[in-house]
Amino acid sequence: MAEEKRKMVKVYISGELFEVPEGSTIVTAMEYAGFQLKRGVGCREGYCGACATVYREKGDYKLKGGLACQTVVTDGMALTQIPFVPAEKPTYDLDKLSPDVSTFMELFPSVFRCVACNTCTKACPQDIQVMDYVQALIRGDIAKAADLSFDCIRCGLCALRCPAEIVQYNNATLARRLYGKYLSRKSPELEKRLKEISEGKFDQEMDKLKKMGRKELSETYYKREIKIS
Numbered sequence: 001m002a003e004e005k006r007k008m009v010k011v012y013i014s015g016e017l018f019e020v021p022e023g024s025t026i027v028t029a030m031e032y033a034g035f036q037l038k039r040g041v042g043c044r045e046g047y048c049g050a051c052a053t054v055y056r057e058k059g060d061y062k063l064k065g066g067l068a069c070q071t072v073v074t075d076g077m078a079l080t081q082i083p084f085v086p087a088e089k090p091t092y093d094l095d096k097l098s099p100d101v102s103t104f105m106e107l108f109p110s111v112f113r114c115v116a117c118n119t120c121t122k123a124c125p126q127d128i129q130v131m132d133y134v135q136a137l138i139r140g141d142i143a144k145a146a147d148l149s150f151d152c153i154r155c156g157l158c159a160l161r162c163p164a165e166i167v168q169y170n171n172a173t174l175a176r177r178l179y180g181k182y183l184s185r186k187s188p189e190l191e192k193r194l195k196e197i198s199e200g201k202f203d204q205e206m207d208k209l210k211k212m213g214r215k216e217l218s219e220t221y222y223k224r225e226i227k228i229s
């Protein structure tokens with residue numbers, strides 16, 4: 001039986017025209033076109049945030065952003081990948097910080113330049129309310145910022161579009177670290193388990209797992225005892 005012919009679409013990748021199968025994601029289209037992706041791609045499942053890409057679609061003037069592994073190409077699309085988003089990233093010692101607005105005034109003064117345009121929220125492929133977490137930080141509500149930004153994958157697309165040149169995701173990472181260290185409710189079970197880990201209780205078991213092949217590891221995982229309390 002003759003193989004069914006796949007419908008092709010035309011895309012411009014970094015200015016060069018290619019024909020790729022309809023329905024491809026940007027990542028698969030680029031590989032079909034012969035690009036060997038060594039950077040700008042990671043998990044391919046929309047979790048790692050490595051494949052931020054900007055594109056325009058035929059007849060639409062808007063510059064859009066998305067994850068290359070999750071965005072399907074359309075006929076006439078013009079796209080280019082962003083190797084990384086240069087971003088303000090101060091170093092800090094979490095033990096010496098306080099979980100309030102003063103920390104952001106010192107480490108990320110740019111966040112107070114927010115003009116509430118909501119561009120970041122529209123740019124986010126995770127549908128995170130980015131502007132709302134930025135505004136929460138400005139109010140000093142670290143817990144709210146940590147909660148709203150929880151699904152951030154640090155793709156950089158919000159920062160790329162921000163007219164105030166704010167690096168939203170680095171602010172959000174600090175908010176979650178501060179929340180985890182100072183504000184979250186402590187769990188006695190977790191404390192106990194962390195102590196056991198640092199005392200080496202699971203070292204032998206870990207060594208055994210590290211020596212297993214993929215098949216044995218998978219079987220062991222699915223046979224594991226699950227305790228539901």
Ligand code: SF4
Pocket residue numbers: 049123124125126127128130151152153154155156157158159168169
């Ligand atoms: S908040 Fe910014 S960095 Fe995080 S997922 Fe959304 S666009 Fe990407």
Ligand code: SF4
Pocket residue numbers: 113114115116117118119120121130131134161162163164165166168
């Ligand atoms: S894009 Fe920048 S200025 Fe606009 S709402 Fe987001 S953080 Fe504020």
